[in-house]
Amino acid sequence: MRSEEEGRFHILDVSSLTSVHRPMTRRAMLRTEDGVRIEAVYEPCMTGATGTAVVLAHGFTGAVDRPAVRRAARILAERAAVVTFSFRGHGGSGGRSTVGDREVLDLSAAVRWARELGHPRVATVGFSMGGSVVLRHAALERGTGGRTDAVASVSAPARWYYRGTAPMRRVHWLVTRPAGRLVGRYGFGTRIERRPWDPVPLPPVRAVPLIAPTPLLIVHGDRDAYFPLDHPRALAAAGDAELWLERGMGHAENAADGELLARLRDWLLRA
Structure with missing residues (x-):
């Protein structure tokens, strides 16, 4: 699972877009630089x-059509266009999950597609594994066509190989x-x-210190069963980031209620 040379990305099958859900909603297959269809x-x-x-970048074992992802997309779409996708190894995407490593390539392909569709400003929000991916993506893609203009990371780990909770030992x-x-x-x-992973x-x-001056928001629930509060605090302390500790919230997109998603959307729009 190599994370080096995470370079340019390519779009595949944009001409075969089809209408789903409601008029003007589009589906596509994207191709990452390493050839995975997303x-x-x-x-x-x-x-x-x-x-x-x-x-929007989902968590581990999520996918573009999971109810929590679709709910989040609907709320975000009230005031912004939204791109959702399935990471490699998830849903209808190809490849195998590298649990946060090569997934940076998947996110960058989605960001580039958003720009291809005419959006001059693109923000990213990620949950759990997706939260770690949006951080690494923002650090690695500065000054490229895959760059992002604002980043929100929700329920993300600060460090790899954490086994301090029973849910993470199961993962x-x-x-x-x-x-x-x-x-x-x-x-x-x-x-x-x-x-x-080789290399890790x-x-x-x-990654956090490398993101500035891009606006960065760290969000975490005080009832997160996977990662305790030292993770978001370490992330926020590592760079120029705003920190929201959400009372009563559990883990990732399944625990994000409509009020939080609306606040996230509004922060991403004004950041």
Whole structure:
């Protein structure tokens, strides 16, 4: 799972867009620089505004058509265009999940698609694994066509290999054990790469100092069962970031209620 040379990305099949859900919503298959096909959905802003597009990055075992992702997209689309997509190894995308490493390539392909569709300003919001990916993407894509104009990271880890909670010990079993990867494939619809990272990708906490001057928001619930509060505090302390600690919130997109999603949307629009 190499994280080096995360360079330019290419769009595939944009001409085969089809209408779904409501008029003007579009589906496409995107191709990353390393050749993985990524399913993506574009939803225009409900008010007709064409300026900002928000690209939403889901958590591990999520996908573009999961209810929590669709709910978040609907709320974001009230004031911004929205691109959602399935990371590699998830949903209808190809490849295998590298659990946050090569997924930076997937996000960059989605950001570039948003710009191809005419949006001069593109913001990213990611949840859990997606939260770590938006941080690394913002650090690695500065000054390129895949850059982002504002970043919100929700329920993300600060460091790799964390096993301090029971849910994270289960995630590590899912990722590192053959039996766990079978459960991931047939129980969660997630195909997981069996090879370990080589080299280990840039940790989120080391990515944060590289993001400025892009506006950065760190969001975390005080009832997150996966990552305790030292993770968001470490991320926020590592660079120029705003920190929201949400009372009563659990983990990632499944725990983000409509009020929080609306606040996230409004922050991304004004940042």
